[in-house]
Amino acid sequence: MREITEKTTSEVIAERLxxxxxxxxxxxxxxxxxxxYSLGFKEATHFNNFFKKNMKMPPMRFREM
Incomplete structure (x- = not known):
C-alpha cells in the first residue's frame, strides 16, 4: 500500500472513514x-475522538458549518 499511495494502510482507512x-x-x-455505529465504531465517543483528531472540531460543529 505504501509503495502505491505513499500512505500507510491505517492512513488510507482513516481518510476513507x-x-x-x-x-x-x-x-x-x-x-x-x-x-x-454505521461506520463501525463501537462507541460514539470513539468516533467523536477520531473526528476531532482529524478535523480539529467535533462532528456537530462540522455539521453546523
Missing part, C-alpha cells in the same frame, strides 16, 4: 451515534 463521516454529517439527519 473521515470522508464517509463528512458525507453522512452533511447529507443525513442521523445523529452522531447512528453515524458512528
Amino acid at each position: 473521515l470522508q464517509e463521516s463528512k458525507i453522512l454529517l452533511r447529507h443525513t439527519e442521523w445523529n452522531v451515534s447512528e453515524i458512528a
